[in-house]
Amino acid sequence: MSTRPDARTEILRRVRAAMPTAPVPVPRDYASDDGPPGAEVVDLLVDRLEDYKATVRRCTAADLPATVGALLADVPSLVLPPGVPSSWSSSFAGSRAIDGDPAPLTVTALDAPGVAVVTGCAVAVAQTGTIILDAGPDQGRRLLTLVPDHHVCVVRVDQVVERLPAALRRLADPTRPLTMISGPSATSDIELNRVEGVHGPRRLEVVVVD
Amino acid sequence: MTGTGNIVTRLPFPTAARRELGDEQLRRNLRKATHTIRDKRLRVVGEVSDWEQLRVAGAAIKDDVQARLPSLLEQFEAAATAAGATVHWARDAEEACAVVADLVRATGTAEVVKVKSMATQEIGLNEALEAVGINAVETDLAELIVQLADDTPSHILVPAIHYNRTQIRDIFASRMADVDATTLTDDPPALAEAARRHLRSRFLSTKVGISGANFAIAATGTLAVVESEGNGRMCLTLPETLISVVGIEKLLPTFADLEVFLQLLPRSSTGERMNPYTSLWTGVTPGDGPQTVHIVLVDNGRTDTLADPVGRQALRCIRCSACLNVCPVYERVGGHAYGSVYPGPIGAILSPQMSGEGANRTLPYASTLCGACFDACPVRIDIPQVLVHLRQSGVDAARSRPSAERTAMRTMSYVMRDRRRYAAALRAARRGAAPLRLAAGGRGTLRRLPWPLSAWTSTRDAPLPPKQTFREWWAREHSS
Ligand code: SF4
Numbered sequence: 001m002s003t004r005p006d007a008r009t010e011i012l013r014r015v016r017a018a019m020p021t022a023p024v025p026v027p028r029d030y031a032s033d034d035g036p037p038g039a040e041v042v043d044l045l046v047d048r049l050e051d052y053k054a055t056v057r058r059c060t061a062a063d064l065p066a067t068v069g070a071l072l073a074d075v076p077s078l079v080l081p082p083g084v085p086s087s088w089s090s091s092f093a094g095s096r097a098i099d100g101d102p103a104p105l106t107v108t109a110l111d112a113p114g115v116a117v118v119t120g121c122a123v124a125v126a127q128t129g130t131i132i133l134d135a136g137p138d139q140g141r142r143l144l145t146l147v148p149d150h151h152v153c154v155v156r157v158d159q160v161v162e163r164l165p166a167a168l169r170r171l172a173d174p175t176r177p178l179t180m181i182s183g184p185s186a187t188s189d190i191e192l193n194r195v196e197g198v199h200g201p202r203r204l205e206v207v208v209v210d
Numbered sequence: 211m212t213g214t215g216n217i218v219t220r221l222p223f224p225t226a227a228r229r230e231l232g233d234e235q236l237r238r239n240l241r242k243a244t245h246t247i248r249d250k251r252l253r254v255v256g257e258v259s260d261w262e263q264l265r266v267a268g269a270a271i272k273d274d275v276q277a278r279l280p281s282l283l284e285q286f287e288a289a290a291t292a293a294g295a296t297v298h299w300a301r302d303a304e305e306a307c308a309v310v311a312d313l314v315r316a317t318g319t320a321e322v323v324k325v326k327s328m329a330t331q332e333i334g335l336n337e338a339l340e341a342v343g344i345n346a347v348e349t350d351l352a353e354l355i356v357q358l359a360d361d362t363p364s365h366i367l368v369p370a371i372h373y374n375r376t377q378i379r380d381i382f383a384s385r386m387a388d389v390d391a392t393t394l395t396d397d398p399p400a401l402a403e404a405a406r407r408h409l410r411s412r413f414l415s416t417k418v419g420i421s422g423a424n425f426a427i428a429a430t431g432t433l434a435v436v437e438s439e440g441n442g443r444m445c446l447t448l449p450e451t452l453i454s455v456v457g458i459e460k461l462l463p464t465f466a467d468l469e470v471f472l473q474l475l476p477r478s479s480t481g482e483r484m485n486p487y488t489s490l491w492t493g494v495t496p497g498d499g500p501q502t503v504h505i506v507l508v509d510n511g512r513t514d515t516l517a518d519p520v521g522r523q524a525l526r527c528i529r530c531s532a533c534l535n536v537c538p539v540y541e542r543v544g545g546h547a548y549g550s551v552y553p554g555p556i557g558a559i560l561s562p563q564m565s566g567e568g569a570n571r572t573l574p575y576a577s578t579l580c581g582a583c584f585d586a587c588p589v590r591i592d593i594p595q596v597l598v599h600l601r602q603s604g605v606d607a608a609r610s611r612p613s614a615e616r617t618a619m620r621t622m623s624y625v626m627r628d629r630r631r632y633a634a635a636l637r638a639a640r641r642g643a644a645p646l647r648l649a650a651g652g653r654g655t656l657r658r659l660p661w662p663l664s665a666w667t668s669t670r671d672a673p674l675p676p677k678q679t680f681r682e683w684w685a686r687e688h689s690s
């Protein structure tokens with residue numbers, strides 16, 4: 001619609017007139033290569049997540065349903081993105097709703113008290129305790145991990161990398177909506193100290209599956 | 211072109227600073243907050259073995275963007291448009307506000323939710339929307355505090371840094387209709403909970419969200435917002451329409467460049483390894499998030515700044531606020547004395563360059579040239595160098611000033627153009643300072659410094675040089 005060609009033309013003309021120099025070479029000798037993610041990298045991820053007040057559980061693939069079930073023991077209703085394997089929540093006893101099956105879940109439904117969501121992730125960064133969601137089938141639309149107050153996120157050890165550069169390279173398509181999560185919602189606005197629990201999910205529980 | 215809006219100082223810095231210095235409580239609050247964040251930043255930066263390499267890469271990427279800005283802007287516009295966004299351009303604050311106001315009015319809504327954004331503060335968007343009957347609700351906790359208190363921000367990252375928890379509690383108790391004033395305490399988690407309840411229904415029902423962007427990726431048309439509380443995610447995800455106001459210097463060439471900036475920014479700003487939430491979106495994603503997406507690219511004085519070969523490095527700024535937090539002048543006077551939405555060392559070089567004229571001419575003097583800001587800056591902006599450069603041009607512009615000042619400027623700029631010369635002069639000053647400490651008595655300032663810095667003290671007092679400079683301290687801490 002109302003692109004204003006006059007402003008556009010004038011700004012581009014002024015940028016061209018001011019244009020500094022030839023392209024600048026960028027030295028990229030910062031660390032970017034991960035070794036094969038060994039056990040210490042997973043330990044580091046756990047340490048960093050806990051430092052930011054996320055709850056972390058580690059388990060084997062066989063124990064995943066029981067581990068998720070235990071985390072959801074006090075939860076009355078569960079929402080799931082369409083691509084989460086049904087086995088993950090097979091020992092959950094309450095009611096469950098799958099987004100898009102048959103219809104997209106409403107904001108009101110997601111905001112109801114006691115709703116939890118279980119998702120997977122795209123990749124996790126050990127050094128910063130960061131989980132990256134890329135709206136893949138086991139993660140779903142962005143509001144699924146935003147409106148409910150309780151997010152259980154399943155991370156496989158083969159999804160863990162040490163540093164951010166390797167993590168960004170693993171993303172299949174950077175133009176999908178991306179959300180990077182490092183601990184539960186928090187603020188530093190009161191005397192510059194981190195306080196957990198503002199608008200995002202206040203309970204972030206991460207299950208690391210060996 | 212010359213920038214307008216909330217970057218133009220109304221009072222000369224010395225006058226405004228004197229007013230703020232009278233506020234004891236303000237200085238105690240600032241001291242506590244800036245020292246807290248300094249320690250946190252040093253701790254998390256010290257953890258990163260390749261910090262210097264990341265700084266060098268960050269500065270080079272930003273310089274590369276400036277060198278290729280015309281083609282990168284066109285590339286960004288084409289990619290964002292192909293992804294379903296509509297791109298608008300605005301020469302100054304008024305034009306940007308008019309574009310946004312028209313877009314909001316076209317939706318028929320009278321209320322918008324806002325993510326904290328320096329660009330929208332810069333252009334004075336809230337006031338412009340209010341003038342046409344649109345209520346803009348700030349959703350960042352600190353912005354909400356400032357808005358409820360009818361105040362203006364005093365810090366880039368934490369606009370309410372000048373309030374302590376008890377003052378925040380009192381603002382909430384008296385101004386939030388939905389809070390129980392008799393039971394609200396000044397416990398930070400209780401205050402966060404009050405903000406959550408106050409804003410929840412608005413997030414879930416408001417039709418238009420307004421944001422800025424920390425980064426804009428030219429290759430893909432992607433925008434990024436870095437935040438903590440989740441209010442950003444709410445505003446970027448739930449509304450039907452999203453309008454993002456983005457300065458033209460925010461571009462990065464490729465998605466991979468984020469690997470540098472998403473490491474530099476959180477550690478430099480809140481002193482965290484990573485901020486709780488970062489959102490990236492590219493145009494419209496069917497079924498997920500806003501289905502109408504607008505991007506307003508704003509000049510507002512940036513092309514003027516770009517035209518100055520020394521001053522243009524200010525456009526590398528990623529608004530982390532590390533330079534504010536380490537600045538001895540900022541710590542004492544606070545953000546309001548600078549009279550611009552960009553306070554502290556970065557404001558002292560950015561506001562006068564973007565806005566051109568007026569009382570902003572005094573801002574480059576709002577510094578002791580101690581160099582702590584350069585050492586802290588994640589994109590290596592040599593703020594002291596630009597300050598001296600701007601003082602020099604200010605002096606050239608005002609021929610009526612005493613010639614001793616012009617000489618002082620020239621000498622200082624000679625000393626400061628070269629880092630070794632500057633360090634040597636400071637060391638000499640320190641050696642000279644031991645006997646002078648006695649002479650200075652309780653004043654803590656010196657009337658005369660040894661040459662070459664003596665040219666400086668012929669027109670002003672200088673603080674006693676510290677026993678070791680920040681640069682030396684830093685070099686020692688980081689060599690072990
Ligand atoms: S000038 Fe540097 S330190 Fe200051 S806010 Fe900008 S990026 Fe941060």
